[in-house]
Amino acid sequence: MTFNDLRVSVAPRLSGVGNVSRIVEEFGDANGLAEPQVYAVNLALDELIANAVTHGFAGVAEPRIEIGLRVDDDRLVLTLTDNAAPFDPTRHAGAADIESPLEERSADNLGLHLVKSVADRVRYEFTAGRNHLTMERNLAVAA
């Protein structure tokens, strides 16, 4: 059995984040991924799942989140599909504050900043009533 093309449904609640992280760690072990690669995937998943669960599912009768993870040559490809309200993180206008002094610092938008920082490419589309986000990370580049 091959374990380099993972697809799992995630429970649409914050506690689902920890469960999926263990699956991602197993995937990392099975595919010889270095710890920073596994961390990058779990970081992106924590931010995006928390975002969907916190803001996206109001009025959605059957919330669904599915993730896919595969190693494609020298790239790690993470996909996230959900039926939350349409949300395009690649066009999200709010910038994270990474420069203000402590007393003025805000953590707003930090999660999306991290997602964009750990991914080399991010693509978004909304089709058939679902958000589809694809993140790629080059495996050849050290984290």
Add this chain to the structure above:
Amino acid sequence: MDIEVAEERSDETLILLPVGRLDSANARSFEALVMERIAGGEQRLVIDFSRLNFISSSGMRVLLIAAKKLQGSSGTLVLCAMKDHIHEVFRISGFDRIIPIKDSREAALVVTG
């Protein structure tokens, strides 16, 4: 969900060691614990990352709140013993410029005095 946090003391400094993951599912419980300790009078705080494998922005937000609270009362928050990949996330967030991060607990305790 609650996060497991070990607590140790060195003179006037309280050392907190969160264990495992500090993520969106348990950041609230960590925030409650940290703010309870600060409200209880702790002014010198070291958060030792040696037993922490994962932190997301939800957890970093708690550190920001704690650092601001302590700065307002002339207290000190120092982080230490981060794994490299976690340190990198603090760097790309610009958190390394607002909260001191030391390699070891000993170095952190020098800062808190």
